[in-house]
Amino acid sequence: MGTHALDRDLAELAASARAALVREIDASGAWAVDPVWREAFEAVPRHLFVPYYYVGVRGGYERRWGENPDPRARERWVRGAYVDAPLATRLRDGELVSSSSQPSLMAMMLAALRVRDGDRVLEIGAGTGYNAALLAHRLGDDCVTTVDLEPEITEAARRHLAAAGYHPVVVTGDGARGVPQRAPFDRIIATCTLSSVPVGWLAQCRPGARILSPLATGLIALTVRDAGHAEGRFLHTPAYFVPLRGADRHEEGFVEWGGVPRRARENELFRFLLTLTRDTLEPREAYTLWEREGQPRRERYGITVSGEREWAWLDDPEGPYAWPLR
Structure with missing residues (x-):
């Protein structure tokens, strides 16, 4: 041809x-x-x-x-x-x-x-x-x-x-x-x-x-x-991408599950919370929160940037559940 x-x-x-x-x-x-x-x-x-x-x-x-x-x-x-x-x-x-x-x-x-x-x-x-x-x-x-x-x-x-x-x-x-x-x-x-x-x-x-x-x-x-x-x-959807290469890249470490049930470990929404709070909550703490709040979906979470501060939150930027990102 x-x-x-x-x-x-x-x-x-x-x-x-x-x-x-x-x-x-x-x-x-x-x-x-x-x-x-x-x-x-x-x-x-x-x-x-x-x-x-x-x-x-x-x-x-x-x-x-x-x-x-x-x-x-x-x-x-x-x-x-x-x-x-x-x-x-x-x-x-x-x-x-x-x-x-x-x-x-x-x-x-x-x-x-x-x-x-x-x-x-x-x-x-x-x-x-x-x-x-x-x-x-x-x-x-x-x-x-x-x-x-x-x-x-x-x-x-x-x-x-x-x-x-x-x-x-x-x-x-x-x-x-x-x-x-x-x-x-x-x-x-x-x-x-x-x-x-x-x-x-x-x-x-x-x-x-x-x-x-x-x-x-x-x-x-x-x-x-x-x-x-x-x-x-x-947004409601999960998303998995190649990590940013450069000044702000974060290296993930080994996760010590500490008694978290398998059903939670394999739950995509729990793993989202675990990743979001990686520097603040231990897996067991994240699991307790996740169960207490009714296994919240992604849309209930948000992020606020204010000057040098940046934090993730559940439901309310000024509410009781907030975790620093930097």
Whole structure:
């Protein structure tokens, strides 16, 4: 098969797989609050952002390329690029350092970001560039900045974005420090897990800006009041992302369960509380609280940033249950 025929075949396969993914996300209700994102997912070709990805094979990994001359291998690769699942895209010494997130979760996060036309958005964690492309499709290249610590990741993201026809600003730097030269921002979205909200982000936001970030296996949505104050609650959904690499990364340690029942250890909401209170409560204390308060869901928790202080809380920022994050 000639090169042009191969490209045409690949494009047709991708269009069909992308349409199927959009229907699946639509059915999930992920963008129900902002269905305009449907158009972005219909337009942006995810397979250009994952020219290779890793999938589990008998405990190991294999790469799959779209350039394979075998049409069956190409079809598997393309359909794999459009599954509603996260795809590992970069490993280092067996550790995951970059991935393409689950599309329905990306759609839900983008809808929850509540962007408006003309908003300037900073993305923390460039990944493959796919999320930045979705933002650029909605808002335009000039309104989108994405940053990552790893030069290899930002270089690859630029290539993928250019191949798809998008040219947002891609910065190599510590996402924990933001991108002050591109501020002010109306929205900040992180695609990596934080242990606390970096203070520098607030100073780079306009009053009323919204920050959406994974934290403690959840998603926190903060409204910025000014350069020193922000507050908000967690969304209902669980979220697991690659940790932020840079100044504010927190290393997790061994958990001593201390008599916590197995049913709690395996309960996703309890593990959320345990992660959120990791530096304050012992697991047994967290379990006692969790049971006493009726096994609270994520929406009952929130975070407040006030100057140099930052704390998580249950139900009320000034209530009896509060735990410092830094």
